[in-house]
Amino acid sequence: MDAELLLAAVLTVPRARLLTLDEVPADAAARFAALVAERASRVPLQHLTGRAAFRLLELAVGPGVFVPRPETELIAGWVLDRIAGTDRPRVVDLGTGSGAIALSVAHEHPGARVVAVEADVEAIEWTRHNAAARASAGDRPVDVLAGDMTDPALLRDLDGSVDLVVSNPPYVPDGARVPREVADHDPPLALWGGPDGLDVVRGLLRTAARLLRPGGWLGIEHADAQGGSLPALVRAAGGWTEVADHPDLAGRPRYTTARRAGGPDPQ
Ligand SMILES: C[S@@+](CC[C@H](N)C(=O)[O-])C[C@H]1O[C@@H](n2cnc3c(N)ncnc32)[C@H](O)[C@@H]1O
Numbered sequence: 001m002d003a004e005l006l007l008a009a010v011l012t013v014p015r016a017r018l019l020t021l022d023e024v025p026a027d028a029a030a031r032f033a034a035l036v037a038e039r040a041s042r043v044p045l046q047h048l049t050g051r052a053a054f055r056l057l058e059l060a061v062g063p064g065v066f067v068p069r070p071e072t073e074l075i076a077g078w079v080l081d082r083i084a085g086t087d088r089p090r091v092v093d094l095g096t097g098s099g100a101i102a103l104s105v106a107h108e109h110p111g112a113r114v115v116a117v118e119a120d121v122e123a124i125e126w127t128r129h130n131a132a133a134r135a136s137a138g139d140r141p142v143d144v145l146a147g148d149m150t151d152p153a154l155l156r157d158l159d160g161s162v163d164l165v166v167s168n169p170p171y172v173p174d175g176a177r178v179p180r181e182v183a184d185h186d187p188p189l190a191l192w193g194g195p196d197g198l199d200v201v202r203g204l205l206r207t208a209a210r211l212l213r214p215g216g217w218l219g220i221e222h223a224d225a226q227g228g229s230l231p232a233l234v235r236a237a238g239g240w241t242e243v244a245d246h247p248d249l250a251g252r253p254r255y256t257t258a259r260r261a262g263g264p265d266p267q
Pocket of ligand 1: 066067068069072094095096097098099100101117118119120123147148149150167168169170171187189190191200
């Protein structure tokens, strides 16, 4: 699969077109061989093609930014389900990286007013690049903000007014074994979350509690092993209702959702 995608990228054709190609020019074959060697040395496929598919979008990625993962498409889908039927929902994506969730929400819900927050100075260049590309393509512009999701002063002007906060935060417990593609190529700030992986989540919970309006929604992606600990953390924080955990397509616990207390009763 990776070899086919690399050859398709070299030839700038869709992968399905490879079946009908009669020959590969020598210069393209040489570039392909070089890319295969890089992939064999565990450089991520998306860094070699420069693109990552996420839901309906293709995003630019490369060194310095986290490559969006297919499982994150699920929490983005949950966001879109939650805000469907609301005219101008205000959505905040904390730790936006390439902008995958924020830009998908803006693309798939044209009325959404989306703020995307990122702390990493290199990653945010990719966010800005992708956000500009989507705005040029006609999507409602996403506000990209350099900031720390655990900062008590972050987005103070939005306190109590946000309809939905979403985050795929760094959640890998320090010292956990990860594949070389991840360890050597995803930015450290995107991965490591302290001894239990939940250090950043603790601060993010306080930020979300402050930003959300009563009845507003929170969604947080997490590691397989955090399907019990993350919902427990939310319940222990107090002020949340309808705390639930959701599996991914492989049946593994993948994200926690909750509702800010004080809103209308659930329908
Ligand atoms: C796991 S990546 C997810 C990126 C993107 N949301 C996605 O799903 O592909 C976590 C992101 O959070 C950012 N980040 C880590 N700590 C942060 C903090 N305290 N405040 C804001 N962003 C942070 C990282 O730089 C990284 O881009």
